[in-house]
Amino acid sequence: MKKRVYLGEFEELVLLIVAMLGEDAYGVKITHEIIEQTKRNVRLNQVHSSLHRLEDKGMITSKMGNATHERGGRRKRIFTITAFGQQTLKEMKALRLHLWALLPPSTKIIEA
């Protein structure tokens, strides 16, 4: 049986953002999106490193985009989520919901 692949919290975040941004998912954009959505102080290198790991794990694939006039004419690497990535996200969400459902009622009240 193939070893199960787990995601870290930050990786999950990056993966979700990649899925969210669609065709526009590349390094700088992803970083800015994370900062905007979470108000966390995230740096480019952390995101790049995370994207690398996700690609190694088979959650995302990448291809070079077209050259533009920005960035000194350099191409962007565009990331896309794979079916496996989507599947993993769904499983994680399902697991969370399941666990939420199992919480004692008092806790739910506090949360609410």
Add this chain to the structure above:
Amino acid sequence: MSTIDPKPSPPRWATRILQWYCAPHLIEEIQGDLEEEFDFQVKQVGITKARLDYIRNVVGFIRPFAIKRKNKSTVNNYGMIRSYFTIGWRNLMRSKAYSSINIGGLAVGMAFAMITGLWIQYEMNFDSFHKNGDRIALIMKNTLYNDERNTQDATPFPLQEELKSNYPEVKRAAKVSWSNEANLKVGDNSINKSGRYVDPDFLEMFSFPVIQGDVKTALKDPKSIVLTESLARSLFGYDDPLGKIIRINNRHDVQVTAIVSDVPANSTLQFDFLGPYEFEAQNSDFISNNRTNWGNNFLMNMVELKEGVSMEAFSEKISKLNMEKDNTLKNQFLFLHPLEKWHLNNDYKNWVNTGGRIEYVRLFGIIGIFVLLIACINFMNLSTARSQKRAKEVGVRKTMGSQRTQLIIQFLSESMLTTFLAFLLALSLITFLLPSLKEFGFENITLSYDNGFLLISGLAVCIATGLIAGSYPALYLSSFSPEKILKGIFKRGKNPVTLRRVLVVSQFAVSMGLIVSTTAVFQQVNHAKGRSIGYNPDNLVSVTATRELYLNFGALKDELLNSGYIEAVATTSSPLTSVYNKWSDFSWDGKDPNSDIALEALMTEWDFEKVAGLKFKMGRPFSIEHATDSNAVILNESALKVIGYKDPIGRTMKSGNREIIIVGVVEDMVMLDPFKPVSPGVILFNAQAVNSILVRVKNETDLQNTLAVIDPIFKRHNATQPFNYSFVDDDFNKKFALENQVGKLAGIFAALAVFISCLGLFGLASFMAEQRIKEIGIRKILGASVLNLWRMLSSEFVVLITFSLLIASPITYYFMERWLQNYHYRTELSWWVFIAVGSGMVVITLLTVSYHSVTAANANPVKSLRTE
């Protein structure tokens, strides 16, 4: 005027750092992202902060994922590498003659270089087995006699006691005698062996392993003796030797108190047995009379200092000890000669250590390296020449998809394979050669495969040679584009040819230097051998005198003379090839009272002039007809010069208080170093000082026959002790042993160098002739004669050799002049040697090269032009 604001840009140096570390396949996106982020930050926070942020980002990307290069291929190379070896092997096999020349030459060079390495290792490790070796020293003495600064190893008897009891720096001290031959007898078993008399501390100072007995007490009792294992075995067989009694020189009984292992060959101190010095002192009137005399130097004193004591400081401290103890002594300065220097640095000139054997170690080290260098050069030369043939192979390989690195690996591994074969061959050559090199001073050298240093350096040479030899095809040939090579546009550069010329020139320069040096060494030996030595060493037998022979000398002499084979017999105080006595108590009219001149003294009796064949310059020999001749003296020419009498015959001089009359002057006798001037010496009449008996055999008689006749005569008068003799001419020739050995070795190396160089030349010439085969064909068709072609093909080599002669001559001249400076009595380097060696080299070169040039020139042009 309006200025356009330049677009703000990130710091360039940071970008450069990024470009340096970042993996090429990631650089585009990362750099792009960073620049976009920078532009974004400029708008947000301004240019300065944006720049800082950029730098922070560049540093932040120093992470494994960004640095790690993408693996180009993960293909298994095993099969490819195996194919390299197969191809390499086939290449060797395809041209067997060339391969064997190449590998054989390198192997011979390596073998000899390794033998030299072994020898050097052996010499450098001399005496290194003593645990306290770094603290042991021999006390030596600088003297000033006859205005000459000399250094001697003899020191007086009381020195040891003084040092041991009054100097806290000294841990142990021992008097040590020179090697003495003694007769040892157990029952009927009688052997002559050489031993030393030493103080009890000796065994603890030095680390000669004691097998049986107590180190501390073994030499305490004067009547004790310590034997080496093999001596004990030959005296007592398999019986326990400890406590057994041995009779020494048929006079004294001593008891065996300890057994030491046999003294290793790499020990300066050699002995078969050790006796207590006290034993020697009690049995010699001379020694017991000098127990407190600081002026008589007749033994060696050795000390072991305490840890942390500096030898230099202690030398300084005891320097004037002799003169302090006896204020009549002048100009004697003691110093320590450390154990590490005994073997290799044992020469003193003008009170300064001038090296000694170490010079030869260095010399042969250099020669060994040169021979190795020649062999390696050869190998590279031939390999590069051959590899040009493989340009097409490179082209084909490249078209088939070989990468440059693969080609480099291929050629390097191939030449490495070849050098490794040579290395294996060299190892077996050494094993095969060593036994036959015994007579050249290599008898103690063995090749053991656990000699890590040697094997590692051998392998290092292998790899280095392989790398350099392989680098031409590996780096040069592989750099061409395949279509050029395959189309044949590929042109051989000038570089390899020039390089090869330089290599050939340096090879022959070294060979030439070695040959000239060898010739000079032998010239020097012959020069010294040819000098007049003042006596006739041929047909002269020197017998070691024993007590019995001394007592029976009168009858012995009569019987020898009556045998009909013997011309004359005489006793002497020392054999003719050494001097045992040197005295400074002579005086004469007009001697400067402040001068301290010592004269060598030889004591003998009637007939000595006939025995030795003395050459008289003036006066007459001792004669039985002159009653007063017991007080007569014969001077040598040097002594006459020192004494300065105008008309010496009949004049008197003094030995101590005894008046002696000069009756004759003889030509200087070379009894010591044949390369040095003869010291002033006198021949005194004294029939009691007998250490040798000299026997002159009649000229026309057969020496072996005579020995058979005189042997029983000696036996009759020397019943209990063996008959020990040597031929004086042999003894004299032994004085040239070192020079002869050096000459022979240099000769071997020179022959080797020439041989290897010629092998290389042979291979090279064959290759060059082959390369020009079409040219030769065309020239022949156009009417060139065989002679023309031969001259064309050979002339280049002759020019090269001449050039190497011009380089080698001045260098060799300089070094050989310097070597000759070591000798007082020396030959001149003559220019004709250089000319002779040079023309010899040219002839050898022509012979080597001609084989190929003549073959090529004679070949049918039709054949050579039709091939393609």
